[in-house]
Amino acid sequence: MIWKKSETDEASAQAQSPSQGPPAPLPRSAPQAVKEHALIGPTIEIKGNLGGDEDLLVEGQIEGKIELRQHSVTIGKSGRVRADIHGRTIVVQGEVHGNLYGEEQIVLRQTSTVRGNLLAPRVTLEDGSNFKGSIDMTAGNATATLVSQASGVNAKAPQNSQLEKAADKI
Amino acid sequence: MTRPIVQDTPPQPSVYKSLGLSTLLRFLRDDRKHTILDLGPALGANVEFWARHQCRLYIEDFYRDFTARAAEENEEEPKGANLADLMPFNDETSFDIVLTWDLFNYLNLAQLESLVRHVSHFCKPGAALFALISSQPDIPDQPTVFRILDTERMAYETRTQTTRPCPRHQPRELAKAMGLFQVSSSFLLRNGIQEYVFVRG
Numbered sequence: 001m002i003w004k005k006s007e008t009d010e011a012s013a014q015a016q017s018p019s020q021g022p023p024a025p026l027p028r029s030a031p032q033a034v035k036e037h038a039l040i041g042p043t044i045e046i047k048g049n050l051g052g053d054e055d056l057l058v059e060g061q062i063e064g065k066i067e068l069r070q071h072s073v074t075i076g077k078s079g080r081v082r083a084d085i086h087g088r089t090i091v092v093q094g095e096v097h098g099n100l101y102g103e104e105q106i107v108l109r110q111t112s113t114v115r116g117n118l119l120a121p122r123v124t125l126e127d128g129s130n131f132k133g134s135i136d137m138t139a140g141n142a143t144a145t146l147v148s149q150a151s152g153v154n155a156k157a158p159q160n161s162q163l164e165k166a167a168d169k170i
Numbered sequence: 171m172t173r174p175i176v177q178d179t180p181p182q183p184s185v186y187k188s189l190g191l192s193t194l195l196r197f198l199r200d201d202r203k204h205t206i207l208d209l210g211p212a213l214g215a216n217v218e219f220w221a222r223h224q225c226r227l228y229i230e231d232f233y234r235d236f237t238a239r240a241a242e243e244n245e246e247e248p249k250g251a252n253l254a255d256l257m258p259f260n261d262e263t264s265f266d267i268v269l270t271w272d273l274f275n276y277l278n279l280a281q282l283e284s285l286v287r288h289v290s291h292f293c294k295p296g297a298a299l300f301a302l303i304s305s306q307p308d309i310p311d312q313p314t315v316f317r318i319l320d321t322e323r324m325a326y327e328t329r330t331q332t333t334r335p336c337p338r339h340q341p342r343e344l345a346k347a348m349g350l351f352q353v354s355s356s357f358l359l360r361n362g363i364q365e366y367v368f369v370r371g
Contacts, residue, residue, distance in 0.1 A: 123221075130212075132230060133228070134226055135227045
């Protein structure tokens with residue numbers, strides 16, 4: 001099943017922990033940061049195209065295409081994906097065979113295995129990640145640059161049209 | 171065969187001034203996009219460095235696949251003819267710079283020749299190849315990790331404390347195995363390693 005997981009649910013669960021006493025009431029003016037994401041559990045296998053309007057965490061297996069250009073896509077440690085992935089931010093901790101297109105950023109964690117090409121204004125690559133493929137650092141008219149984990153310096157993002165133009169070249 | 175090194179402390183990264191790197195960077199021009207082939211593993215520092223230039227970076231982590239292939243074939247080392255299969259580039263790919271680091275110290279001459287022949291196919295005349303060749307009797311059991319710190323300095327780090335005999339490729343043998351690539355510059359470092367910049371003729 002695909003589970004909905006809400007960050008505010010987790011936050012309120014922690015707040016109601018008996019060890020911390022009765023929960024303090026939230027001020028009315030406090031922003032209610034509800035950020036839901038869909039979870040594809042470790043026993044789920046999907047073949048086909050995946051799209052939607054929310055963030056996604058994949059711990060299962062997907063074969064096909066993932067298209068969530070305005071949302072973050074996270075491939076968890078047990079996630080196994082054979083697909084091109086389009087997302088706003090893409091974080092990989094598990095295994096991906098396919099090209100990654102990040103509107104804002106791609107992050108390859110130390111535990112990741114990736115075979116494919118990366119295209120994004122910013123790419124964070126942790127040492128130890130098993131990556132084989134290409135990284136396009138120009139994205140069209142060279143407005144985009146790329147950073148590693150060490151620097152943490154932000155780069156100027158390319159326009160979408162530039163990103164798509166560069167993506168076509170891959 | 172591997173031989174243990176007696177060490178009291180784990181190996182630490184060492185920093186050195188790389189004249190080879192400085193020479194290599196002269197091949198980059200501001201007015202065009204470059205394509206770099208890095209045969210080493212994916213390292214954040216190196217990705218960051220090349221990001222400052224207009225380039226597309228291919229990371230191949232060749233030695234990992236090389237040893238994995240050998241394990242599959244149940245041989246000590248994969249055959250030279252199979253090395254091209256490990257890097258199936260499409261015909262439109264053309265590299266301006268190839269970074270082999272110290273990989274050649276882990277290949278025999280036949281393997282080296284096969285690898286260079288394959289890479290040459292995807293390099294135009296004028297492309298540069300960077301290599302570090304050891305003349306020491308022993309080398310670490312696995313390739314050294316090199317991180318580019320800036321345009322003049324690199325840090326290197328060995329990830330194993332065991333050693334293996336170095337093939338100690340002689341300049342004449344090396345020149346023959348390099349085929350279309352000819353020595354443009356070479357710099358002997360204090361630790362007995364020689365930095366080479368080859369250029370494809």
